[in-house]
Amino acid sequence: MTLLRVATVQAAPAFLDLEAGVAKTVRLIEEAAQRGAKLIAFPECWLPGYPWWVWLDSPAWGMQFVQRYHQNSPRADGPEMDTIRRAAREHGIVVVLGYTERDAGTLYIAQQLIDAEGRLIAARRKLKATHVERTVFGEGDGSDLKVHDTAIGRLGALCCWEHLNPLNKYIMYSQHEQIHVGAWPSFSVYEGAAYALSPALNTALSQVYAAEGQCFVLASCGIVSPEMFELLCDTPQKRQLLKVGGGAAMIFGPDGSPLCEPLPPDQEGLLIADIDLSLIALAKAAADPVGHYSRPDVVRVVFNPHSPQRVTRVAARKDLLDTEAEDTGS
Incomplete structure (x- = not known):
């Protein structure tokens, strides 16, 4: 398949409400399929929403949200995921x-890739939680940096500032990614005070990813809703730190070109684009950083794709047990 329609989400989550979040997910899947899309991409921490409280106050203040956030975060194999996979199968959409x-007891920033038959392609975790996110989330490992063969092309995904790490990106490029999903939470925290968190900088990261990797990039993006703002911003100071809106979803071509019109930052919706995977060859002809435009004799990346074992169980040897028993006289 070289010609297909894709959709990326710009919307606010059903914050801290897993049941409502799953229902909203299914509605967006249905809408994307009705509009002819064969792939839909959702934002970072879409279920049950991004934990913005970590950017607003002390860990002690944020503890009021911890139990509810934990209870409303789904398991990778939980019934909520079964519902979403059924929706993917029913509507024939990745x-x-x-x-x-x-x-x-641990939470992870994660993504699931589900095929149009409702089967799990992969479940991955963000390699390293960013800054204060590390007070909430664990981290992934090398097995989470992987591109997958699918019916619609070679598909990969990363979250948020995984796109800021050049080595993460190069590992993904080296697997000849054709369609990439970049999941983002919203760009409305510390507005005017931290340019690195701005929509301008982070949209540029998605655009550069497309141009560097010569792949199509679906940059999905969350929104801070008025309801989220009222729940989280209980002081004038917090009302300065976080704003309503922050959406900046976009779809980019393999030359970095935008392929659709952006939505206003506080408007929910789907961004739709028709993509042609054969155009990747034109971009690769100019610069392929993992092919003819590389110099492995000068620079190479060392990559461990395996998951580490936290506990290693060693079977006891009978001869050692016998010796120990003799030494103790037992």
Whole structure:
């Protein structure tokens, strides 16, 4: 498949409400499919929303949200994911879902790639939570930097500032990615005080990813809703730190060109584009950083794609047990 229609989401989550979030996810999947899309991309931590409180006050103040956030974060194999996979199958659409994964006592910034038959392609975790995110989330490993063969092309995904790490990006490029989903939470925190968190800078990261990797990039983006703002911003100071809106979703071509019109930063909706994977060859002809435009004799990346084992169980040897028993006289 070289010609296909794709959709990326700009919307506010059903904040801290997993049931409502799943229902909204299914509605957006249905809408994208009705508009002819074969792929839909959701923002970072779409279920149950991004934990903005970590940017607004002390960890002690933020503890009021911890239990509710944990309880409303789905498991990778939970019933909520089954519902979303059924929707993907019913509507014949590939889904890349950003969510907060609950794995026993630890939360992870995660994404699931689901094919048009409702089957799980991959479940991945953000390699390294960013700055204050590390007070909430664990981290992934090398197995999470992977591009997958699918019916619509070679598909990969990263979250937020994973796009700021050049080595992350090069590992993804080296797997000949054709369609990339970049999941973002919203760009409305510290407005005017931290340019690195602005929509201008972070949209540029998605655009550069497309041009560097010569791939199509679906940059999905969340929104801070008025309801979220009222819940989180209980002082004048917090009302200065976080703003309503912050949406900046976009779709880019393999030459970095925008392929659709942006939505206003406080408006929910789907951004739709028709893409032609054969155009990647034109971009690769100019510059392929993992092919003819590379110099592996000068610069190479060392990459460990395996998941580390936290616990190693070693079977006891009978001869050692016998020796120990003799030494103790037992």
